[in-house]
Amino acid sequence: MLRRKWVWVVLVLAVAGGIVAFISSRRQDRGITVTAETIQRRDLEAIVSASGKIEPQKTVNISAQSMGRVTRLAVNEGERVKAGQFLLQIDAVIAEAAVRRDEAAVAGARTALEQSRASLQSARASLELARQALKRQQELNQSGLTTREALERAQAEVEMRESDLAAREQEIKNRETQARQMEAGLQSSRHSLSQVRFEAPFDGIVTRRNIEEGENVVVGTMNNAGTVLLTVADMSVIEAEIEVDETDIPFVQLGQPAKVTIDAIPDKTFTGKVTEIGNSPIQQTGTAGSTARTATNFKVTVTIDGQIPDVRPGFTCTAEISTATRAGVLSVPIQALTVRELLYDEKGNIIPELRPPKPRWQFGPQAATPVSAATTELKPGQKREETEGVFVVRDGKATFTRVTLGIAGERYLEVLSGLQEGDRVITGPFESVRGMYEGDVVNTGDATSASAGGGSGVRVRVGG
Secondary structure, eight states: OHHHHHHHHHHHHHHHHHHHHHHHHHHHHHOEEEEEEEOEEEEEEEEEEEEEEEEEEEEEEEEOSSOEEEEEEOOOTTOEEOTTOEEEEEOOHHHHHHHHHHHHHHHHHHHHHHHHHHHHHHHHHHHHHHHHHHHHHHHHHHHTOSOHHHHHHHHHHHHHHHHHHHHHHHHHHHHHHHHHHHHHHHHHHHHHHHTTEEEOSSSEEEEEEOOOTTOEEOOOOSSOOOOEEEEEEEEEEEEEEEEEETTTGGGOOTTOEEEEEETTEEEEEEEEEEEEEEEEEOOOOOOTTOOOOOOOEEEEEEEESSOOTTOOTTOEEEEEEEEEEEEEEEEEEGGGOEEEEEEEOTTSOEEOOBOOOOOOOOSSSOOOOOOOGGGSOOOTTOEEEEEEEEEEEETTEEEEEEOEEEEEOSSEEEEEESOOTTOEEEEEOHHHHHTOOBTOBEEOTTOOOOOTTSOOOEEEEEOO
């Protein structure tokens, strides 16, 4: 009796196991639900996005060239100014005194030069008289009417007058050099006097004022930049100085169009173009001795078209640079792209590797698990190589297809080769795409093609 009871228990367990195995196999045949999308032609635009600051194209820092006290200050920060408009005045007493001193020195040098020129004329006249006296003595000596002593005295007089003339000419050169030095000093003093009065260099806005009336200014030295009194910016031409990552900088070229958004001016987009690309990376400031790796960025300048009312230097902005455009090209969703380590033969052809079969429940000892092709040793001429591609739904199965890609848009990638219009590629879920094998069973009975806009996908079932 007890033996028959155990026989019935074993039979019930066997039937239950068979039912479970049947249901499991049917479920595996149906696979899991994924999304797919139909390959279509679209217009693509490659975008490089980066953030930065708004800066005027032309900015002038007005600094003091001479020490003194600010006696007049005619502008405030944020005030608009016109070219040539008076800005501020520094006490000019010292500069005016220096000008008067140098003017007197120039006048003295010119007077001394005129005196030297008069002495030169006198020396020339004396030399002419001495030469005439020597000529008379030579004539008298030929007639025997003068003494040798008188002739030698006349010759010595001529030599002395020639030496005196040469000295007068050299003195004039020295006086002329001194006069030029004094005139240069006077010019420098007058320039210093002109630096105590400051006027607007162009039409713009006073973006910074670091001085108050009555304060003393400091002149810059080699190790001290000195006092920056005012900063005037020409806001008629605005630039966006952005920091572009090193991986994107090869795609950025001069003249490319860009769209700029300013955080302080929401709901508005401004157009512009790339006018400058930095050749050296932006120097990052960090803690001394730090070994942390920081991102390498390059400065790119985008000149904004037109004027922007109420904009201020330093506003945070974001620029999107259009680096490439394609019209009517085959495109594949970015999420469909995956990477597989494929097996190639000696001719470069792909050797398909199917999903290893799952072990089924059975009585008795468990059979050995089949060895995956990915774990087997390579034959002569074979190699493994990581390949970019997508899984395409063909003949009820998932087929991995290599693709060659072009530019990258916001949601789609340009397809240069590997796919055709109308192909359906599996786009998700991510875990399904990542774990998919060549030849997985696909049930497309409920699948419908994606809409022309490319935003919706189709639902398919893939064998797991």
